[in-house]
Amino acid sequence: MDDFDPAELSDERLAVRFSLDSCRDCGLCSQSCPSTRHGGIDPHEVVRGLIDGRPEEDVWDCLLCYICDDVCPVGIHLPLLITHLRYRSAISGEAPQRFVRGAKSFLKEGRGFPAGPRTAKLREEMGLPEMQNGDRAMRELGKVVSRTRFTHE
Ligand code: SF4
Ligand code: SF4
Numbered sequence: 001m002d003d004f005d006p007a008e009l010s011d012e013r014l015a016v017r018f019s020l021d022s023c024r025d026c027g028l029c030s031q032s033c034p035s036t037r038h039g040g041i042d043p044h045e046v047v048r049g050l051i052d053g054r055p056e057e058d059v060w061d062c063l064l065c066y067i068c069d070d071v072c073p074v075g076i077h078l079p080l081l082i083t084h085l086r087y088r089s090a091i092s093g094e095a096p097q098r099f100v101r102g103a104k105s106f107l108k109e110g111r112g113f114p115a116g117p118r119t120a121k122l123r124e125e126m127g128l129p130e131m132q133n134g135d136r137a138m139r140e141l142g143k144v145v146s147r148t149r150f151t152h153e
Contacts, residue, residue, distance in 0.1 A: 009084060009085075009087065009088040011050045011053060014050055014081065014084060014085070015050050015051055018076055018077060018080075018081045019074075019076065020047050020050055020051050020076065021051070022074045022076065023044075023047045023048075023051070023074065023076060024073065024074060025044070025048075026073060027044050028068075028071045028072065028073065029043040029044050029047075029068035029071060029072055029076075029078055030042050030043055030044040030045070030068075032067045032068060032070075032071045033067060033068055034063060034065060034067070035061050035062055035063055040058070040061035040062070040063075041057045041058060041059065041061040041062045041082070042057055043057075043062075043068045043078045043082075045057050046059070046078065046081065046082065046085070047076065047078070047081075050081075056085065059082050059085040059086050059089060060086065060089070060095070060096050060099065062079070062082045062086075064079050064082070064083070065079075066079050107141075107145065110137055110138055110141050115131050119131065
């Protein structure tokens with residue numbers, strides 16, 4: 001974005017913007033998080049990391065399921081915070097390749113995964129029509145991409 005200020009994504013600014021000092025350290029977010037349960041991201045550690053200036057959790061392990069958002073007693077919007085941290089990671093060129101591939105596929109074909117012969121076979125078995133990239137849909141996607149500056153570097 002032309003007017004985007006990377007400082008907005010500093011630990012300090014994010015901590016203020018998301019009112020992280022209101023965290024009660026109750027741990028409910030982490031106890032409810034399916035990713036934490038399977039060795040992934042620990043949302044309470046994300047909050048503590050930003051407050052204490054410790055290394056971050058791997059924000060790309062978040063499933064964006066919003067469970068932590070529902071259970072937080074003080075209303076800290078963890079999924080949105082994690083989305084900001086992902087953005088920070090992406091503009092630093094640190095997004096995992098699997099996400100970069102998905103984004104490229106989305107821009108090219110309108111979906112976040114390549115539709116190869118396996119997809120075609122599965123669709124056929126399920127009685128679904130052949131997958132097509134409608135010109136109109138791709139034009140509309142182009143408008144969304146342009147307006148949201150999805151491709152800005
Ligand atoms: S949104 Fe992310 S951090 Fe929150 S509960 Fe779901 S997986 Fe965990
Ligand atoms: S649920 Fe909310 S208050 Fe509790 S540890 Fe997580 S972020 Fe902090």
